[in-house]
Amino acid sequence: MRTRLSLNTDSMRWMLLLALIVAIQLASPLAAAQQARLRAEEGPHFVGVPVHLQVIAEGFDETPQPRIEVADPLQGRLELTGVNPSVSTSIQIINGRMSQSKWVQFAFEYQYLAQTPGEQVIGPFRITQNGKQASTGKLRLVIGEIPVSSRQRLRLILPKSPLIVGQRVPVRLEWWVPADLRGTLFNPRLAVPLFERLDAFRFHDPEDPTADIVLTIDTASGPVELAATTHSELWNGEQNLVHTLTRRLTPLRTGEYELAPASLVVDEAIRWRRTLFGERIPTRARKRRVEDEPQTLIVQDLPQAGRPESFTGTVGPGYRLEVAADRSVVQVGDPIRLTLILRGDAAVETAVLPPLTADSGLSPQDFRIPNEKIAGVYTDGAKRFEVTVRALHEGVTAIPPLAFSWYDPERREYQTTRSQPVALSVRPAQVISAEDVVSAVPEEPRDRTLDPEREPTTNPEAGPKARQRPVFSLTGADLAITTDIDALLEPSGSLLTSVGVQAVAYGLGLLVILLALLARRRAQADPAELARTKALRTHRAAVTEARSITEASAALRRMVATAGIPLPSDLDHFLAECDALAYAPGGASRTLDEPMRARALLLADQLLKEAN
Template identity: 35%
Template sequence: MGSNIFHHHPFLFLLLGLVLGSSGASRAEGPSPEAQLRLARGPYYVSEAIEVHLQVTGLQRSPEPSCHANPPPGARLEWRGTQPSVSSSMRIEGGQVTRTETVTFTCQFVLVASKPGRLRIDPLEMRQGTVQVQSEPHAIQIESIPLDARLRIEILPTATSMVLGQQVPIRIEWWLDAKLDEAIRRYSIRSPLFEMPDTFRFLDDAIASRNATTLQIQTSEGEIALPARVDTRIENNREYLVLSTERNMMPLQSGQFEIPGITVSAEEVTRWQRDLFGSRRPAASRRLFAEGEPLDWTVNEAPAAGQPESFAGAIGQGFSLEVSADRSVVQRGDPIELTLVIQGQGHLGTIGLPKLDRAGALPVDAFRISHKEPTGKIVDGAKQFRVHVRVLDDSVREIPAIEYAWFDPEKDSYQTTRSRPIALAVRPADIISAADVVRAAPPEPSQGGPNPPPTPATTQPPVAPGILSDADLSIDVQIDRLALQKGASANAPTLLYGFGISLITAAFLWRGSAHWRRKRNSRRVAYRKQRAVIESCSQDDPQEALRKIAAALRALASESTTAPYSELEPFLRECDDILYAPNGSAAANLPAQIQRALELAEAMMRDMR
């Protein structure tokens, strides 16, 4: 049947070949990732950390892969980190250079078995994008170390009841036979308690000073060295060295907790030898192991019944509240900054400030409190809160005592303290009330806008902040319009005013010069007329001619303000002498007289110009 199909449809055969070929080609692009599980060399013991590495070769450089593992029953398996490594190699074959890059990622885990026997490690997995690589399952044998009476370790208290949020001190004691003092080579102290950060939070571990005795313990955050005290104690006729240290913790979850005991595994050197340089080196050793009592702890919540209103999460003993104000003489309405300082034996980091506008604090009719919830800060072992209040009533004479409550786990009851009242002098202010302030009349509807905005009425309640349903919050995106600067267009009115003023000035000047121009024209006309009279005298009787010339020159002189009188006067006198000589005895040289009269007329005209 199949052969028939391929016989009748040869292209199907070709297609299948292509698909198979392409899948083969894609596999041939690079080696598929390979996983390898590596464990520290055995033997493996109960409560001792075993390094487990998942090494995968053939992944891409990025992204960083993720590691996944299921802890085997009866053991803890914790991821500690992922380590990348890249190696390059170059091969020359037949003159062709081939460069190969190999990327290896190593997921590092720590395995701690809590009981002896065969332990099966399920496949560990590494994921990078869609690529998943798993190791083969593996089994190891966990050996038990016999308990040694020369060692003891405890967390105290072993059984107790505590309250959620309470700061609880715990004590770690490691008892060690005094004879082992010099023989212990290395040790490892572990407890599940130190690896439950979501249930028990350890607070501000003390930092060991240099050269101080320390006790090293393993936690979820790695190994930490705590300052330790060394005591000598004798028990059952055996001398012990006791290394002890303390940690403060706070339970974060309520419930009943049964926590396996703390363990210590150590290596005792049984035989020493000298090396070439004379130094002592261990030649033989044996393992020591001790396990403490399991912990049986109960964590309760602070009781809800009878919880005072002023309780704000403080758990502990001996809390106190001190209140101070930045001023004691105020005007009504003035802000007063109150500083509230809370001290006590308890964890201050989580405590808050109870509401102040309540009974037992600041009366709401006399004080107005800022609604911001102060976060507070820890200063010199006390928690400080700053609050702003305003006095609303002139009759207020003090900031009353403020109540503060906490839960005392030892007494199993709520306790209450009160701050001391602060005397206050409140003076009335020159105040107008909100009712006195009248809002302006609502605006008239807009004249120009196509959609006049709705105008809030005087009685309309204010719109809640954030509601701007009628606002048009779109923005103009025309960059040319937005980038418009105050520039040339601002100068245009100035230019227009300048132009107008210039026009008016020019028109006035033109108008002002009209009278002067008329006068000049009339002078020109007179000059031409008198000149014609003088020129026409050559044909006349000399007596008559001289009279006309003298009359013409006098007429011109009357028009001119700057006539050349020094020349004109002698000439006129000369003419008069000839005209009025007795018996007409004086002779006149008429052509010369005419010529001179024309020169004088010309001079007067020049002056007029």
């Protein structure tokens, strides 16, 4: 009997242990099935006030992030605002055995904005990941309508006349608040359907140093905070504080746009309490709604008739173009750097420079003009462009007026402004003679058969001072082999019997071999490079011996032509100074002073270094 009782007790212990293990496995997050739940913030909920929703998904893997799908609500807008994953691990030790578990949770944050009052149904949400899936239930929200405030008003002020594509106009949003409500209104939230039309309009928000308040606008991509100003104004016999938000609007395409009214929801405190420090804190508030009237905005295209060649799409009230050149005295082919500054209204930052040849600008017969587009930089309320041109002949006397055109929406016509001409003095380019041009000298073949009866030839282009190459010849040499031992053992002289003299002879032999190697290396050098280097040094010496500014600049130009490299910018500036001084009264015979000579020599040395 006792034995049977002992067996039953052992069986119960094993059953309890097995039940405990099963319970632990069922409680483990790894063993739990995928699940999802949906919850919303506490109400009441109102039209135009965002409702924050959260979908919690559990039982999924840490990666990849699960996909979530939901049908669009019928009477509102649902937007995903963020995903917050969280992972936690735990370690358990039971009967000496360690087990590790991981708990993964994804929180999907949503914002729902109701458009009409009544009961709204949201969901279900479906979450999937690598074959795993879970769904939430449906959520029913009761959306109430906020009472409209009769004392406050909201105004979206748009231009009365039709707009033109590309025209930049100010758009103002005004919120009028009675002065006695100051300090009782909290959490204002704006909804402006016009600001949602990013497919048809572009908005620019200039900085306003007088801004003293920030207004929050709810958009499809989330809330946006914009600065606004405040001033006082009388309305309906009552003093009001007017909060004004100003944006710059640019239409992108034509059309007639029916805009829903702008609206605002704000909390109005109706009960207060005071802290220990005497500060008033609202304990109860009621929501109030302020709404504008629906509006229509018409956008028209630019007219084709009368469009100037220098028009690049800029629309505005007025512009001015200024042109300056970095030099006024040049030679044919010298670079002339033009600086163009465009001034006008705020839209100047997006202005594009027209072709320099437009509307009788630069002539391709007079100037070499770059083909690429000229990029500008917007600074200090103006846009700056830089371009390099070159005069093609001596008949060029000025940079002609350059044109810039725009469309004036007030006058409903195209307008054109022109810059002032820039006087130029163009003289002939420096002519490089045949002596300054370096040509390749063909190298004589090294394996040429030597004719003992033929005199060594010379290079006819090398000049009278060129040396002839010595020709090795064995004519007249005694090549007989002697077998007389006494003659072979007989010393040739007492001088060669000296060991020191023999060492000197060996040293001279090594020196001759070294000189031969150097001569061979020099013979293998490119004759054209040697001639170019010699010509550069000759021009460098001419810079040293120059007595006038004209002689120094001419020698430097010959160095540039001989070197065959692009004209350095610092040398370009120096030559421009030389040309300006040379064209001044009495400049042709102006003596080269020491500072100018030092600069010329430094530039010549730099050219010599870059050429080698």
